[in-house]
Amino acid sequence: MSNSRLISCDFEYFAPRTVNEALEFLQREGARVLAGGTDLLNNIKIDGLKAPALVYLPGVEELNYVRGDQGLKIGAAARLSDIEAHPAVVKNYSAFREAINAIGGRQIRNMATLAGNLCNGSPGADTPPILMALGASVEILFRSGPGRRESKTAALEDFFTGPKKTILEPGQLLGSVSIPEPAACSGQAFRRLARVRLDIAKINCAVYLVRAGETIERLSVFMGSVTPTPVRTPAVEKALIGKKVSVKLLQAAAARVGDDIAPIDDVRSTARYRNKVAPVLVLEALEEAWKRSGEN
Amino acid sequence: MKISLKLKVNGRIHRVTVKPNEILLNVLRDRLHLTGTKYGCGIGECGACTVLLGGRAVLSCQTLAVSVAGREIATIEGLQEGSKLHPIQEAFIDEGAIQCGFCTPGMVLSAKELIDSNPDPSPEQIKDAIRGNLCRCTGYTNIIRAVQKGAEIMRNEKKGGNS
Numbered sequence: 001m002s003n004s005r006l007i008s009c010d011f012e013y014f015a016p017r018t019v020n021e022a023l024e025f026l027q028r029e030g031a032r033v034l035a036g037g038t039d040l041l042n043n044i045k046i047d048g049l050k051a052p053a054l055v056y057l058p059g060v061e062e063l064n065y066v067r068g069d070q071g072l073k074i075g076a077a078a079r080l081s082d083i084e085a086h087p088a089v090v091k092n093y094s095a096f097r098e099a100i101n102a103i104g105g106r107q108i109r110n111m112a113t114l115a116g117n118l119c120n121g122s123p124g125a126d127t128p129p130i131l132m133a134l135g136a137s138v139e140i141l142f143r144s145g146p147g148r149r150e151s152k153t154a155a156l157e158d159f160f161t162g163p164k165k166t167i168l169e170p171g172q173l174l175g176s177v178s179i180p181e182p183a184a185c186s187g188q189a190f191r192r193l194a195r196v197r198l199d200i201a202k203i204n205c206a207v208y209l210v211r212a213g214e215t216i217e218r219l220s221v222f223m224g225s226v227t228p229t230p231v232r233t234p235a236v237e238k239a240l241i242g243k244k245v246s247v248k249l250l251q252a253a254a255a256r257v258g259d260d261i262a263p264i265d266d267v268r269s270t271a272r273y274r275n276k277v278a279p280v281l282v283l284e285a286l287e288e289a290w291k292r293s294g295e296n
Numbered sequence: 297m298k299i300s301l302k303l304k305v306n307g308r309i310h311r312v313t314v315k316p317n318e319i320l321l322n323v324l325r326d327r328l329h330l331t332g333t334k335y336g337c338g339i340g341e342c343g344a345c346t347v348l349l350g351g352r353a354v355l356s357c358q359t360l361a362v363s364v365a366g367r368e369i370a371t372i373e374g375l376q377e378g379s380k381l382h383p384i385q386e387a388f389i390d391e392g393a394i395q396c397g398f399c400t401p402g403m404v405l406s407a408k409e410l411i412d413s414n415p416d417p418s419p420e421q422i423k424d425a426i427r428g429n430l431c432r433c434t435g436y437t438n439i440i441r442a443v444q445k446g447a448e449i450m451r452n453e454k455k456g457g458n459s
Contacts, residue, residue: 004337004338005322006322007317007318008317010316013299013316013360013362015362015363034360034363036358037359041340042340045338046339056363058363081352104340105343105427105429106353106410106427106428107346107354107406108340110349110353110354111354197427198427198430
């Protein structure tokens, strides 16, 4: 029964101190990871999610880290506001930082984790487009025996399988997110449209490009809220890679985005609106990323 | 299955027994009778339930009480010293930033987190800090001024002067 005043369903609560402990608790049927709780508790309170056991992750200190030497590695328990403020993120990952700052308000970012944002799997989430554009990967941890665990890596681009669905299987834990260091002469940008700043995005877009003189050598463009999962837009990329950049070229390239998106009407916006603004958003992101690539 | 916890709120330790599904907001209001923290939406969108956890603003409607055992929790009641209001509270009164007052505790606590790490915040920074706190009465202008004023009073107090 939907009730925002209190949580009406019962669950067992576990507070592991190590990764192996957490994986052990996650063996229980229906066990879910609780980190910031900003998605999960609403799912339980309002959307009728039944979770017989919650495994509270932030007590696992070994998962609470942001490492900025040679790229970025972010542990599952790291809070968005800590990631946002990390010197390596501020210095080298401007668009990733903007994407994090776009999420909710200060309180949400003090509680929520990047891992949780990814595992929630919303097609409109703000972090996947820029992370995918930057070539991020995730480390998935799973129990392989009593007190033993193994890990496997997956490209973030392959992580989502549908709205609110990821490749994570029951008992598996997203342990960390790794992001390569941006190339020299690169630029990145993130754009989103929402009703108000606090709101979830109607549509968002991220660009990462590597510049060689006046041409774009490498380009990744990803969008959210226009397909069931965050999506790459190769039509835009093909129109630009290896070509000499001009305003006209960027406009023409941005206009190709329609080839790769298929937005729907939903609670937040309409297909018509999203189709109309997608090329505008892409153009803004391309121009910003190009501008930033010249500033290195 | 009830769990016995020690909750540290405004510097005092309270022993409570809660079920895992009890949210911090309700424990603060109903068990500890600290009703300054408000239920606004219950889904993490309005900020009326804001408390400080280790000095950081969080939403008590989205926090399980069991998860904050032993952590430092500050509610609006903890800001004043006896009958002496906190500078941010004084500033809110001076600037007319309180109409119905419902959003005020959350606003003041969010402002406190901001000013504690950024003693001279710009209007843009203030807007970003209170983005998660909704006000239906004031239109925010006086609130932003009050946060600036509160920050100014705190800077002056640090310098040892009075404003």
